Amino acid sequence: MRFLKKLSLLFLILFLSGLHAQVSQSSASLEELYRSANSNYPLIKDATLIDKIEEVGLAVISKNALPKLTLEGRGQIQSENIELNLGTTSIQAPLETWNTSLNIDYNLYDGGNTKAQKNIETASANVDRNSLEVQLRSLKDQVNTLLFAILLSRKQKLIFENSKEDLESNIRTLQAAYENGTALESEVSKLKVRQLELVSEIVAVEGDMATYFLLLEQLTGKTLPRDVQFKIPGLLELDTNTVNRPENLLYDSQKTLFAAQEASVAASTLPKISLFAQGGVGNPNQLNFSDLNTAAYALGGVKLNWNFIDFGKGKKERKRLQLQQEQVEVERELFLFDIESKSKEYQERIKATQQQIVNDTEIVDLQKNILAQTKVQLDNGVINATDYVTQLNATLNSEQELEFNKIQLQQLQIEYLTLLGQL
Incomplete structure (x- = not known):
C-alpha cells in the first residue's frame, strides 16, 4: 500500500510538473491577439x-x-350614359x-435596370463590409497598448526584484556590522525602509499588470497565463514600403457604388x-x-x-455621381498624406529612441559600477546608508529608463507597422 501511495504521488508530481511546463511555455503572437480581438468584438456580428x-x-x-x-x-x-336612337329603336347603356x-x-x-440595381446592392454591401473593417482596425491599437504595458510592467517588476535581492544582501552585511558594534542601527533601518518601499512598488506593478491582463483578456476573449510569452515581429521582417490599410478598400468600394448608381441612372433612360x-x-x-x-x-x-426626354435630369444626376467619385479620391489623397506624415514622424522617433538606448546602456553600466563601489564603501563604513540608497535609486532609475526605451522602441516599431497596415 505504501508503495502504491508513493507511486501515485510520483505520478501526481510528474503530471503537475508537466502541466506547469506547458503553461509556462505558452505563447501568443501579436497576429493571434488581433484575430481574437476581432472575433470577440460584438461588432463582428454585423x-x-x-x-x-x-x-x-x-x-x-x-x-x-x-x-x-x-x-x-x-x-x-352614374347619372347618365350613352343612348343611341336607331329609328324606332333606342339603345341606352x-x-x-x-x-x-x-x-x-x-x-x-428593361434597359439593364435590374442588373444595375443588383450591382448597386452588391456595391453597397461591400461599402458596409469595408467600413466594418475600418472600425475593427482600431482594436489593433488597443491590443498594442495593453501588450506593451504588460511588457513594461514585467521589466519594472524584474528590476525591483533584483534591487530588492541586492538590498537583502546588504542588510545582512550591515546587520552583522551593527551586531559587532561597527555600524549604527539607523543605517540598517534605512536599508530596510528602502526594501519595504521596493516591496510596495512590486505590489503596485503587479496590480497594474493584473489590470492590463484583465483588459487584454476581455478584449480578446482569451485566457492568458501570466507568464505567457508574446511573439512580436521585428521591423525588418515586414514590408514597410506600401500602405495596406482597409481604408483603401473602403474608398474603392465607395467609388464602385457611385459608378453603379451612375449606370442605374443611364439604364433608366433606355427604352x-x-x-x-x-x-x-x-x-x-x-x-x-x-x-x-x-x-x-x-x-x-x-x-x-421610353422616357427619351428628361430635360437633362439624368445627365445632371450622372455628373453629380462623377463628382462624388472625385471627392472620394480627394479623401483618399488626404488619408495617404496623413499616413505619410505620421510615417515620417515614426521613423524619426524610432531613430531617436535607438540613440537613447545606446546612451542609456552606457549610463546603466556606469551607474552599476558606481553602485558596486558604493556597496564596498558602505561595507567599509566610508559612507552611510543614505548615500547608498541614493545611488541605488539612481541606478534603478537608469535601468528603468533603459528598459522603458527598449519597450518604447518595440512599441513604436509595431505602431509604425500597424499604421502602414502591415500588421
Missing part, C-alpha cells in the same frame, strides 16, 4: 448581417424580373357598370419593352360597346416605354 441583407436585397431585385399579376375590380353608378380583370405584365427588356395580357368579365362587355350584357373578354399585346 458582418453576418451585411451578408444576409445583401442576399435578401438581391432576391428582392430578382423578383422584379418575374411576371407581375394584378387583380382589379371596379363598380360604378346601363347606368350601373362593373368589371373584374386579371392583368399580366412581363418585362422583355423598355414588355408583354401584357388582360382577361376578365364585366357588364357591359368591355371590348364590344354594343353588347350590354355580362360578358367575358381578353386582350394582349406588346408595350414600349
Whole structure:
C-alpha cells in the first residue's frame, strides 16, 4: 500500500510538473491577439448581417424580373350614359357598370435596370463590409497598448526584484556590522525602509499588470497565463514600403457604388419593352360597346416605354455621381498624406529612441559600477546608508529608463507597422 501511495504521488508530481511546463511555455503572437480581438468584438456580428441583407436585397431585385399579376375590380353608378336612337329603336347603356380583370405584365427588356440595381446592392454591401473593417482596425491599437504595458510592467517588476535581492544582501552585511558594534542601527533601518518601499512598488506593478491582463483578456476573449510569452515581429521582417490599410478598400468600394448608381441612372433612360395580357368579365362587355350584357373578354399585346426626354435630369444626376467619385479620391489623397506624415514622424522617433538606448546602456553600466563601489564603501563604513540608497535609486532609475526605451522602441516599431497596415 505504501508503495502504491508513493507511486501515485510520483505520478501526481510528474503530471503537475508537466502541466506547469506547458503553461509556462505558452505563447501568443501579436497576429493571434488581433484575430481574437476581432472575433470577440460584438461588432463582428454585423458582418453576418451585411451578408444576409445583401442576399435578401438581391432576391428582392430578382423578383422584379418575374411576371407581375394584378387583380382589379371596379363598380360604378352614374347619372347618365350613352343612348343611341336607331329609328324606332333606342339603345341606352346601363347606368350601373362593373368589371373584374386579371392583368399580366412581363418585362422583355428593361434597359439593364435590374442588373444595375443588383450591382448597386452588391456595391453597397461591400461599402458596409469595408467600413466594418475600418472600425475593427482600431482594436489593433488597443491590443498594442495593453501588450506593451504588460511588457513594461514585467521589466519594472524584474528590476525591483533584483534591487530588492541586492538590498537583502546588504542588510545582512550591515546587520552583522551593527551586531559587532561597527555600524549604527539607523543605517540598517534605512536599508530596510528602502526594501519595504521596493516591496510596495512590486505590489503596485503587479496590480497594474493584473489590470492590463484583465483588459487584454476581455478584449480578446482569451485566457492568458501570466507568464505567457508574446511573439512580436521585428521591423525588418515586414514590408514597410506600401500602405495596406482597409481604408483603401473602403474608398474603392465607395467609388464602385457611385459608378453603379451612375449606370442605374443611364439604364433608366433606355427604352423598355414588355408583354401584357388582360382577361376578365364585366357588364357591359368591355371590348364590344354594343353588347350590354355580362360578358367575358381578353386582350394582349406588346408595350414600349421610353422616357427619351428628361430635360437633362439624368445627365445632371450622372455628373453629380462623377463628382462624388472625385471627392472620394480627394479623401483618399488626404488619408495617404496623413499616413505619410505620421510615417515620417515614426521613423524619426524610432531613430531617436535607438540613440537613447545606446546612451542609456552606457549610463546603466556606469551607474552599476558606481553602485558596486558604493556597496564596498558602505561595507567599509566610508559612507552611510543614505548615500547608498541614493545611488541605488539612481541606478534603478537608469535601468528603468533603459528598459522603458527598449519597450518604447518595440512599441513604436509595431505602431509604425500597424499604421502602414502591415500588421
